[in-house]
Amino acid sequence: MLCCNDQQDIVGLPDVKPNQVIIYPNPAENTLNIITDIKVKVEVKDIVGQVIISKMNPTQLDLSGIASETYNIVMTFDGRTLIKTIVKE
Numbered sequence: 817m818l819c820c821n822d823q824q825d826i827v828g829l830p831d832v833k834p835n836q837v838i839i840y841p842n843p844a845e846n847t848l849n850i851i852t853d854i855k856v857k858v859e860v861k862d863i864v865g866q867v868i869i870s871k872m873n874p875t876q877l878d879l880s881g882i883a884s885e886t887y888n889i890v891m892t893f894d895g896r897t898l899i900k901t902i903v904k905e
Contacts, residue, residue, distance in 0.1 A: 843903035
């Protein structure tokens with residue numbers, strides 16, 4: 817589970833704090849879940865920076881159509897950009 821402020825609940829799902837974006841699971845098989853209370857643009861980019869998936873305010877991303885490898889998840893919100901790495905199994 818990835819959090820923009822790295823606060824997480826070890827037993828189950830974390831409580832979403834204001835201005836927080838949580839993505840899970842990592843590694844992911846077919847679905848990446850996103851929990852947030854803010855408007856966020858989420859892009860999945862491959863290792864050369866090509867945008868594979870781009871969505872506004874998603875709660876889930878379907879990863880079933882992309883290859884198994886490492887991707888960067890680029891989240892843009894409130895004038896900030898957060899980049900996290902996930903593994904697609």
